[in-house]
Amino acid sequence: MQTFTAGSQCTANFVFTDASGGVYLGQAAHCAGTGEATDTNGCEAKSLxxxxAVTVRGASRPGTLVYSSWLTMQGRGERDDDTCQYNDFALVKLDRADHGRVNPSIPHWGGPTAPSSSGTRLLDTVYSYGNSSLRGGLKLLSPKRGVSLGANGGGWNHPVYTLTPGIPGDSGSAFLDRSGRALGVLSTLSIAPVPLSNGVSDVTRAVRYANANGGVAVTLATGTERFRANALPLGVRLGLLDL
Known part of the structure; x- marks a missing residue:
């Protein structure tokens, strides 16, 4: 599902809930960035x-940006280089009027089945779904399967190669590991050292950081649709806000 933050288009990733019944969409922190597209260090980059207010396509009312890893890291003076570079995660709280419209299943693939606890190894299969309007509504190109190039950044970053790489508007979209577990958030498009690979921020680490430092206490909502690793591209399903 697409989100628009001050006109900046991104794709939401996972659904989260809290103990009081709040419902949230995850997106990349850089979706609220006010600097250049090359500003990727969250401890320095500017943010709304x-x-x-965040417009969520299909929702009846705007959501609200309630957590940004960039703002939290800057506020607490984070000094770990890997965390600063790769912790790219935000939460948009949905209006209560839209809670009943939310389906946490990842479009096409189903899941997530659980948070990933082990990350990825070299050549592990990964799955994603991009929803950029630059595809002109051609959903055949939205489901993506690819391979992980391992992990770096102290486990914060998973470089991945997919058959069609993420493009502008896909930023923030969800990645699943080979078992359908929530792996990460599409963060960057790399030019080097591996051209056209994408950087995926580890969502388990990002949520742990948010809950410890960001004044939130959220839990991943698992999908109502079973994970289908071999789903064909033609079997596109709607997800998140199933409208």
């Missing part, structure tokens, strides 16, 4: 403030 918490409380910013």
């Amino acid at each position: 403030p918490l409380g910013t």
